Amino acid sequence: RTRARVNSAIRASMEQQGFVEIETPMLIASTPEGARDFVVPSRHSPGSFYALPQSPQLFKQLAMVGGIDRYYQIARCLRDEDLRADRQFEFMQLDMEASFATQDDILEFVSEAICDAAEAVTGERPGEIPRMTWHEAQERYGSDKPDVRFGMELTEMSDIFEGTEANVFKVPCVKGILYEGGAESLGRNAIDALTDKCKRWGAKGLAWFRVGEGGALDGALTKFMSEAELAAVPERLGAKQGDMVLIIAAERRTVNHVLGLLRLELGRPPVNEGGFHFLWVTEFPLFETVSDAGNPVPAHHPFTMPHVDDVGLLESAEGDEYLDIRSQAYDLVLNGWELGSGSVRIHRPDIQAKIFETLGIGAEEAQLKFGFLLDAFKYGAPPHAGFAFGIDRLAALLAGEENIREIIAFPKTQSGADPLTNAPTAIDPDHLDELGLRVLPPSS
Numbered sequence: 157r158t159r160a161r162v163n164s165a166i167r168a169s170m171e172q173q174g175f176v177e178i179e180t181p182m183l184i185a186s187t188p189e190g191a192r193d194f195v196v197p198s199r200h201s202p203g204s205f206y207a208l209p210q211s212p213q214l215f216k217q218l219a220m221v222g223g224i225d226r227y228y229q230i231a232r233c234l235r236d237e238d239l240r241a242d243r244q245f246e247f248m249q250l251d252m253e254a255s256f257a258t259q260d261d262i263l264e265f266v267s268e269a270i271c272d273a274a275e276a277v278t279g280e281r282p283g284e285i286p287r288m289t290w291h292e293a294q295e296r297y298g299s300d301k302p303d304v305r306f307g308m309e310l311t312e313m314s315d316i317f318e319g320t321e322a323n324v325f326k327v328p329c330v331k332g333i334l335y336e337g338g339a340e341s342l343g344r345n346a347i348d349a350l351t352d353k354c355k356r357w358g359a360k361g362l363a364w365f366r367v368g369e370g371g372a373l374d375g376a377l378t379k380f381m382s383e384a385e386l387a388a389v390p391e392r393l394g395a396k397q398g399d400m401v402l403i404i405a406a407e408r409r410t411v412n413h414v415l416g417l418l419r420l421e422l423g424r425p426p427v428n429e430g431g432f433h434f435l436w437v438t439e440f441p442l443f444e445t446v447s448d449a450g451n452p453v454p455a456h457h458p459f460t461m462p463h464v465d466d467v468g469l470l471e472s473a474e475g476d477e478y479l480d481i482r483s484q485a486y487d488l489v490l491n492g493w494e495l496g497s498g499s500v501r502i503h504r505p506d507i508q509a510k511i512f513e514t515l516g517i518g519a520e521e522a523q524l525k526f527g528f529l530l531d532a533f534k535y536g537a538p539p540h541a542g543f544a545f546g547i548d549r550l551a552a553l554l555a556g557e558e559n560i561r562e563i564i565a566f567p568k569t570q571s572g573a574d575p576l577t578n579a580p581t582a583i584d585p586d587h588l589d590e591l592g593l594r595v596l597p598p599s600s
């Protein structure tokens with residue numbers, strides 16, 4: 157019932173904002189979301205396969221070219237990825253797209269629908285949804301989906317340790333968090349376990365200090381630190397007697413990543429506590445990693461517009477410099493869960509060609525994979541932008557549930573099986589023949 161309320165509120169909200177519902181097909185060619193496709197063999201064309209949609213991305217962009225300037229759909233999407241508490245093979249998204257719309261317009265359309273849905277379930281309308289850049293989220297929370305229900309922010313200390321004598325702190329970046337009351341609650345075993353986790357997450361170790369009277373630090377590393385360092389650390393964190401100071405020293409990305417996870421480990425409230433804290437995270441990097449062949453891999457999808465100030469960098473960047481290029485992509489986060497993503501799209505053929513080239517997708521391959529979209533763009537694509545958010549995740553959080561399975565009718569188990577119908581099952585040899593398929597024995 158909660159879920160039904162969410163769906164109906166979203167639908168009403170989108171209709172009221174002038175969006176037109178379009179149902180896009182389930183049997184299609186591959187979409188560029190970056191996950192593995194589920195495929196369906198074709199009987200009419202044995203040896204050929206349809207892909208099930210990972211999202212309606214390309215269809216909604218085509219709708220923009222076709223003159224539907226506000227599209228939405230409560231769309232079923234399928235991605236063949238490992239299942240987790242917040243991920244099933246198939247999930248529902250509010251998928252939307254608008255022409256002549258800026259990032260601000262999209263954020264407003266979606267905020268309105270989300271607030272309507274939350275209000276329909278809780279009876280209370282969330283306030284305006286705050287915004288934060290990806291960079292700020294990383295620096296303050298060590299995450300691209302910060303849980304802002306609690307503080308414990310990552311605090312910069314690199315300047316304190318600039319001329320340090322302590323070898324552990326002779327690194328590009330030093331940051332810390334304050335665990336209030338931790339001097340007593342964290343025993344030696346707990347600290348050892350946390351240190352092991354930090355190592356697993358990528359740090360060399362965890363520097364920790366108990367805070368005593370007058371902010372005096374106590375810990376194995378104090379003997380290597382100067383008076384000035386010993387005074388500056390507790391002062392910077394506002395530490396008081398009984399607190400624990402936890403510091404990670406490494407390269408900046410590692411520090412943010414590890415401290416971000418440590419912060420969640422120590423401070424994250426249970427799923428059904430602390431209210432609903434929505435957050436927009438903007439200016440995501442355009443690329444996520446760089447492949448061994450030196451080609452960057454898109455963080456969102458290859459139709460995402462680079463940040464206006466960074467377009468030039470596409471020409472000059474090499475290797476890891478690609479990771480500094482920002483995009484016009486944004487995420488919506490709720491209590492530390494990524495609810496959805498979207499972006500301003502590339503509507504200019506020259507920028508699109510440059511992106512394909514940068515990704516190592518040749519003109520021929522681009523035409524083969526996305527020709528139907530690129531050809532449509534030749535007739536004039538309006539500037540457009542869009543978004544999609546997961547309804548399962550939203551409904552789960554609004555219902556105070558940690559696992560989306562709890563708000564899905566007939567969900568799959570962790571291994572992707574359906575214990576009710578026994579799917580997936582083998583099919584008749586005759587049926588396989590029709591499809592032109594043979595099943596090999598499982599490889600050992």
Ligand code: ASP
Binds near residue numbers: 212213
């Ligand atoms: N197609 C994207 C996704 O499913 C959302 C979007 O960019 O609109 O994540």
